[in-house]
Amino acid sequence: MSIRVTIWNEFKHELDEKHAASKLYPEGIHQAIAKALGTEVDFEIRTATLDQPEHGLTDEVLNQTDVLIWWGHKVHHEVSDAIVDKVINRVMCGMGFIALHSAHFSKPFIRLMGTTCTLKYRDANENERLWIIEPNHPIAKGLGEYIDIPCEEMYGERFDIPTPETLVMVGWFKGGEVFRSGCCYTRGLGKVFYFQPGHEAYPVYYQPEIQTVLKNAVRWAKAERIVDEVECVHVDKPLEQLV
Amino acid sequence: MSIRVTIWNEFKHELDEKHAASKLYPEGIHQAIAKALGTEVDFEIRTATLDQPEHGLTDEVLNQTDVLIWWGHKVHHEVSDAIVDKVINRVMCGMGFIALHSAHFSKPFIRLMGTTCTLKYRDANENERLWIIEPNHPIAKGLGEYIDIPCEEMYGERFDIPTPETLVMVGWFKGGEVFRSGCCYTRGLGKVFYFQPGHEAYPVYYQPEIQTVLKNAVRWAKAERIVDEVECVHVDKPLEQLV
Amino acid sequence: MSIRVTIWNEFKHELDEKHAASKLYPEGIHQAIAKALGTEVDFEIRTATLDQPEHGLTDEVLNQTDVLIWWGHKVHHEVSDAIVDKVINRVMCGMGFIALHSAHFSKPFIRLMGTTCTLKYRDANENERLWIIEPNHPIAKGLGEYIDIPCEEMYGERFDIPTPETLVMVGWFKGGEVFRSGCCYTRGLGKVFYFQPGHEAYPVYYQPEIQTVLKNAVRWAKAERIVDEVECVHVDKPLEQLV
Amino acid sequence: MSIRVTIWNEFKHELDEKHAASKLYPEGIHQAIAKALGTEVDFEIRTATLDQPEHGLTDEVLNQTDVLIWWGHKVHHEVSDAIVDKVINRVMCGMGFIALHSAHFSKPFIRLMGTTCTLKYRDANENERLWIIEPNHPIAKGLGEYIDIPCEEMYGERFDIPTPETLVMVGWFKGGEVFRSGCCYTRGLGKVFYFQPGHEAYPVYYQPEIQTVLKNAVRWAKAERIVDEVECVHVDKPLEQLV
Numbered sequence: 018m019s020i021r022v023t024i025w026n027e028f029k030h031e032l033d034e035k036h037a038a039s040k041l042y043p044e045g046i047h048q049a050i051a052k053a054l055g056t057e058v059d060f061e062i063r064t065a066t067l068d069q070p071e072h073g074l075t076d077e078v079l080n081q082t083d084v085l086i087w088w089g090h091k092v093h094h095e096v097s098d099a100i101v102d103k104v105i106n107r108v109m110c111g112m113g114f115i116a117l118h119s120a121h122f123s124k125p126f127i128r129l130m131g132t133t134c135t136l137k138y139r140d141a142n143e144n145e146r147l148w149i150i151e152p153n154h155p156i157a158k159g160l161g162e163y164i165d166i167p168c169e170e171m172y173g174e175r176f177d178i179p180t181p182e183t184l185v186m187v188g189w190f191k192g193g194e195v196f197r198s199g200c201c202y203t204r205g206l207g208k209v210f211y212f213q214p215g216h217e218a219y220p221v222y223y224q225p226e227i228q229t230v231l232k233n234a235v236r237w238a239k240a241e242r243i244v245d246e247v248e249c250v251h252v253d254k255p256l257e258q259l260v
Numbered sequence: 261m262s263i264r265v266t267i268w269n270e271f272k273h274e275l276d277e278k279h280a281a282s283k284l285y286p287e288g289i290h291q292a293i294a295k296a297l298g299t300e301v302d303f304e305i306r307t308a309t310l311d312q313p314e315h316g317l318t319d320e321v322l323n324q325t326d327v328l329i330w331w332g333h334k335v336h337h338e339v340s341d342a343i344v345d346k347v348i349n350r351v352m353c354g355m356g357f358i359a360l361h362s363a364h365f366s367k368p369f370i371r372l373m374g375t376t377c378t379l380k381y382r383d384a385n386e387n388e389r390l391w392i393i394e395p396n397h398p399i400a401k402g403l404g405e406y407i408d409i410p411c412e413e414m415y416g417e418r419f420d421i422p423t424p425e426t427l428v429m430v431g432w433f434k435g436g437e438v439f440r441s442g443c444c445y446t447r448g449l450g451k452v453f454y455f456q457p458g459h460e461a462y463p464v465y466y467q468p469e470i471q472t473v474l475k476n477a478v479r480w481a482k483a484e485r486i487v488d489e490v491e492c493v494h495v496d497k498p499l500e501q502l503v
Numbered sequence: 504m505s506i507r508v509t510i511w512n513e514f515k516h517e518l519d520e521k522h523a524a525s526k527l528y529p530e531g532i533h534q535a536i537a538k539a540l541g542t543e544v545d546f547e548i549r550t551a552t553l554d555q556p557e558h559g560l561t562d563e564v565l566n567q568t569d570v571l572i573w574w575g576h577k578v579h580h581e582v583s584d585a586i587v588d589k590v591i592n593r594v595m596c597g598m599g600f601i602a603l604h605s606a607h608f609s610k611p612f613i614r615l616m617g618t619t620c621t622l623k624y625r626d627a628n629e630n631e632r633l634w635i636i637e638p639n640h641p642i643a644k645g646l647g648e649y650i651d652i653p654c655e656e657m658y659g660e661r662f663d664i665p666t667p668e669t670l671v672m673v674g675w676f677k678g679g680e681v682f683r684s685g686c687c688y689t690r691g692l693g694k695v696f697y698f699q700p701g702h703e704a705y706p707v708y709y710q711p712e713i714q715t716v717l718k719n720a721v722r723w724a725k726a727e728r729i730v731d732e733v734e735c736v737h738v739d740k741p742l743e744q745l746v
Numbered sequence: 747m748s749i750r751v752t753i754w755n756e757f758k759h760e761l762d763e764k765h766a767a768s769k770l771y772p773e774g775i776h777q778a779i780a781k782a783l784g785t786e787v788d789f790e791i792r793t794a795t796l797d798q799p800e801h802g803l804t805d806e807v808l809n810q811t812d813v814l815i816w817w818g819h820k821v822h823h824e825v826s827d828a829i830v831d832k833v834i835n836r837v838m839c840g841m842g843f844i845a846l847h848s849a850h851f852s853k854p855f856i857r858l859m860g861t862t863c864t865l866k867y868r869d870a871n872e873n874e875r876l877w878i879i880e881p882n883h884p885i886a887k888g889l890g891e892y893i894d895i896p897c898e899e900m901y902g903e904r905f906d907i908p909t910p911e912t913l914v915m916v917g918w919f920k921g922g923e924v925f926r927s928g929c930c931y932t933r934g935l936g937k938v939f940y941f942q943p944g945h946e947a948y949p950v951y952y953q954p955e956i957q958t959v960l961k962n963a964v965r966w967a968k969a970e971r972i973v974d975e976v977e978c979v980h981v982d983k984p985l986e987q988l989v
Contacts, residue, residue, distance in 0.1 A: 109376050109420070111639060122492075131374040132448050133352050139495040143502050146742065148903045148924050153597060153692045158727045162904070171498075174877045174916065175891070177352070177448055177490055182423055182668070187903065187916060187924045191743070192498030195877050195916045195924050205375050205420055206639045241644045247420060249365075252382040255414075255435030256632065257677070259386050354882060389985065391660045391681050396840060396935045401970045405661070417634045417673065418648070425911070430660065430673060430681045434986070438634050438673045438681050449882045484887045499875065500920070595862050595906070608978075617860040618934050619838050625981040629988050657984075663838070663934055663976060666911055678984030691861050691906055733906055735851075738868040741900075741921030745872050 020239045021061045023082040024050050025074065027089040028066040030217045038217040046088050046215070046222060053228040060235065067092065072100050079103055084113035084238045086231070089123045090217065096124050105129065109205030109247050113238025115231070118215035121176070126211065129204045130178050136196070137173035140216065143191040145169040147198055147214065154185045155237045156199065156210065156230060164226040170216035172196045178211070188213055199230070201237075205247060208238040263482045264304045266325040267293050268317065270332040271309040273460045281460040289331050289458070289465060296471040303478065310335065315343050322346055327356035327481045329474070330363045333460065339367050348372065352448030352490050356481025358474070361458035364419070369454065372447045373421050379439070380416035383459065386434040388412040390441055390457065394428045398480040399442065399453065399473060407469040413459035415439045421454070431456055442473070444480075448490060451481040506725045507547045509568040510536050511560065513575040514552040516703045524703040532574050532701070532708060539714040546721065553578065558586050565589055570599035570724045572717070573606045576703065582610050591615065595691030595733050599724025601717075604701035607662070612697065615690045616664050622682070623659035626702065629677040631655040633684055633700065640671045641723040642685065642696065642716060650712040656702035658682045664697070674699055685716070687723075691733060694724040749968045750790045752811040753779050754803065756818040757795040759946045767946040775817050775944070775951060782957040789964065796821065801829050808832055813842035813967045815960070816849045819946065825853050834858065838934030838976050842967025844960070847944035850905070855940065858933045859907050865925070866902035869945065872920040874898040876927055876943065880914050884966045885928065885939065885959060893955040899945035901925045907940070917942055928959070930966075934976060937967040 026047035030038035042049050047064040054060050063082070065073025067089075079085075085104065089096070101124045108114050108129065116126040121134045147164040149157050173194030179202070186199030198213035212230060214221045221227055269290035273281035285292050290307040297303050306325070308316025310332075322328075328347065332339070344367045351357050351372065359369040364377045390407040392400045416437030422445070429442030441456035455473060457464045464470055512533035516524035528535050533550040540546050549568070551559025553575075565571075571590065575582070587610045594600050594615065602612040607620045633650040635643045659680030665688070672685030684699035698716060700707045707713055755776035759767035771778050776793040783789050792811070794802025796818075808814075814833065818825070830853045837843050837858065845855040850863045876893040878886045902923030908931070915928030927942035941959060943950045950956055 128371075129374040131372040133490045135490050135492045137493045137495050139498060141498060141502055143498070146922055150903055150926070151689065151909075152904060153689070153694070153726045153728065155727065171495070173495065174879055175881060179422065179445065179447060180425055180880075180912065183909065184913070187926075189918060189922060189924045191500065192495075192502050193500040193875055193918060194495075195918045197879070197916075202422065203637065203639070204422060208639070240639050241641065242639065247376045247378050249378045250380045252380050252414070252416065252435075252437075255382060255384060255386070257434065257436035259384055259435050389679055389681075393660055393683070394666075394932065395661060396932070396937070396969045396971065398970065417636055418638060423637075423669065426666065427670070430683075432675060432679060432681045436632055436675060438675045440636070440673075446880065446882070451882070483882045484884065485882065615860040617858040619976045621976050621978045623979045623981050625984060627984060627988055629984070657981070659981065665908065665931065665933060668909055677986065678981075678988050679986035680981075688908065690908060733862045733864050735864045736866045738866050738900070738902065738921075738923075741868065741870060741872070743920065743922035745870055745921050 019059045019061050020235060021081055021083045022054060022086065022235055023063045023065055023078060024086045025065045025072070025088070027092060028068065029091050041220050042217070046217065049222050050086065050231065053222065054232060054235065057232055067095060072096060074100050074104065076103070079107045082107070082112055083240070083243070084115065084235045086115045086117065087120045087123055087125065088117045088215065090119035093123050101125050101128065108207035108209070110245065111206035111240035111243035113207055113235070113240060114209045115234050115238060116211045118213060121211065129202070129209055132179060133177045136176045137194060139171040139192060140218070141171065141192060142168055143171060145214070146189040148187050148189060149185065150187055151183060151185050154183060156185050156233045158233050159229050160226060166214055166221060166224065168219045169214055169221060172213050206240060206244060208240065210234045210238055262302045262304050263478060264324055264326045265297060265329065265478055266306045266308055266321060267329045268308045268315070268331070270335060271311065272334050284463050285460070289460065292465050293329065293474065296465065297475060297478065300475055310338060315339060317343050317347065319346070322350045325350070325355055326483070326486070327358065327478050329358045329360065330366055330368065331360045331458065332366045333362035336366050344368050344371065351450035351452070353488065354449035354483035354486030356450055356478070356483060357452045358477050358481060359454045361456060364454065372445070372452055375422060376420045379419045380437060382414040382435060383461070384414065384435060385411055386414060388457070389432040391430050391432060392428065393430055394426060397426060397428050399428050399476045401476050402472050403469060409457055409464060409467065411462045412457055412464060415456050449483060449487060451483065453477045453481055505545045505547050506721060507567055507569045508540060508572065508721055509549045509551055509564060510572045511551045511558070511574065513578060514554065515577050527706050528703070532703065535708045536572065536717060539708065540718060540721065543718055553581060558582060560586050560590065562589070565593045568593070568598055569726070569729070570601065570721045572601045572603065573609055573611065574603045574701065575609045576605035579609050587611050587614065594693035594695070596731065597692035597726035597729035599693055599721070599726060600695045601720050601724060602697045604699060607697065615688070615695055618665060619663045622662040623680060625657040625678060626704070627657065627678060628654055629657060631700070632675040634673050634675060635671065636673055637669060637671050640669060642671050642719045644719050645715050646712060652700055652707060652710065654705045655700055655707060658699050692726060692730060694726065696720045696724055748788045748790050749964060750810050750812045751783060751815065751964055752792045752794055752807060753815045754794045754801070754817065756821060757797065758820050770949050771946070775946065778951045779815065779960060782951065783961060783964065786961055796824060801825060803829050803833065805832070808836045811836070811841055812969070812972070813844065813964045815844045815846065816852055816854065817846045817944065818852045819848035822852050827853070830854050830857065837936035837938070839974065840935035840969035840972035842937045842964070842969060844939045844941065844963050844967060846941055850940065858931070858938055861908060862906045865905045866923060868900040868921060870900065870921060871897055872900060874943070875918040877916050877918065878914065879916055880912060883912060883914050885914050885962045887962050888958050889955060895943055895950060895953065897948045898943055898950060901942050935969060935973060937969065939963045939967055
């Protein structure tokens, strides 16, 4: 059975020709990720961006999405609350949600976490080493003990998130910080994965191990079932006899 | 050092003279809880209700609250989003938050959980037995193996919440259901406790063991420190030398 | 890729012709489970019992086992510590381990938990209802909201186990108790599942939903990789230059 | 009410005059820790060492211990299994257990974890920065954002432990590794804390912030109640009527 993946991208930095991202990702980060995931024959891949009608996330698209990947940074506030409501509702029903890098501050991720999602940051050309803490977790499949990222923006603790259900990866930064870089959650019937790498000014999403993580995360986040609605249920007739 | 507790109540059922709550809690559930907590000499207790200006939760009150207890049921939607924002912000900064019974569906609790908080329910005069799963948790202090509640509204699984950090209690209902009835979370710097008992039509908050849980929960939810703000921090100067 | 399953059974009750188990499971509980799992074409199924040489768990068998299912009750103490060491070692390397019912008190399960694994019990012909708490967990695949077991031995809280990583099921018993009946853990590189149903005097393992849980649990417990050894590693050369 | 603390030390390195520990801790690590904890007027402090009869952990001592601190390294295997059984039994009944540094490989800690507790290590005069992940956890009381340790043995992931219930601290090492350095567990009725700092060749336990962690950890690990025994209980009479 195929997995229907929608890759959402704010798609702003890449259109700014003064920004490094315009060189690195001329067609947008979403297209680079789409291409990376494209090796998987059972993935049906769509992309969507902020400036499309309904940010590209129409009911039809969402209803046909098993896993939604989200990259945003500059203009989180421009994402419509009505669309965020629909995304959240779909996660509650079982859609997987993968928040990448600066999507820690996106509206849907903050809503799913219930915390501020604040962190420390610094962009100083430093290297990161992503340690795999749970080597037998599905998201770690095919990886070694760590992933070396030659250049990454530093994201440091304290990262204000709820304790992950599974902490798959911890990042080490040359400048002296650590970060919970790969965090798994269940929210409603949906699975949520936060993955820290992916600053727009570095070619992180072209790195094969990073692409492996994304592919694994999509497979992990695909739910057994997606329902139409989650509601309170009044139980008229008790299961056991009440005198 | 004293603990400053604010007990918030929707205070609607009790004012409806046709409702059993008007007989059981003539001064309101908040006053019954306030009286119960009043045995603790180090608790400074305030109450607040929906119909007060700013729902009784002015900046001054919130800034002087270590732990906020919340009871609501009928009119969750009448709670102003602006006040909810302030409550959430204060939890992020370290205020404890205790959601009682039907507050599972209150705006602040849903915001803190990031899920639908839906459940099953039935009001059929049945008994509940609240099993203590973690006998050495601070919230279980002074309790036996279980608490028998002669009459309680049934709340049943699946309760759509994130996996609790600590599941302190599980409820058994005569009619055949179970419920995660005592659930601990950390959200931001604040501690959150959901406690299922307390249907307005039964005298649950007059029961001594239930009062013990409330007192314990207040002590547990009191933070070591409450800060003024939680923000992202740009780290100009790395802690380690970067070449 | 196939999954190599070994079903271990103490196999004592079934050989006692005065015991109900001898009628219910004339060939042994292990054979009943083997038959149930036999529908899965990618499962390679073996059985092993206490009275076989090395309890049927030779190095060769263990080294060819991806998931070990364990049923024991009467004579946990007769299981050799040397074999338990080998089982534990294989779990550390990635073998899945599924402890059924009274295997809560088996040597390997207690070793993996690090707790006493004590509980309450009563055998009184009562019914159990197994509530699914995490409907989208792989072990819940294909199940409804609950499983009704017409007759089961009561196992009640407090069950002295570490907090499960995922609590998939909670049992309700007619006589008034609850139980954490489906509990997931990671230990070393291996996945561990405890599943409470399966008293030898009732035909629980013939029930289709129970068989579904067993099949799902085997698939879930199969590791991405099983290694030969887990050791401390001295890192001679640091990954980063130390001055 | 006072807290009865017993500090156990292998006490071998310090007696070897060629070892740096003999200069740093001439009276033993246990005495240095005892002195540090001695500022707390409600702590009743004892020490015990390997070469004492019963390793200093007689029934009388254990029965009067609320929290046991454990430091060992060279001769874990010389610790008698009978004494380990008693220690574990006391933890099951509610005694707190704090494992320091190389006690990751001590018999009682491995028993409590149920895993290999293997890790990476290197002794190369490097600095560690201990990041506080949960700033409002009782063990973090009075600490800043991190603790700088000028010189520490590197302990690196993957650390083979069960997922901590609360991960309070993560260590950063100059040479490129990270480590889950402050890990909380519940085992039986007892609380368990693993704290990574404290290589015998560096003056780590003289550092005030490290001493603060030890004091906080003792207060956190003190149980509400310690029982005499934890047993399976046969429930003769059901709580609810069974027909």
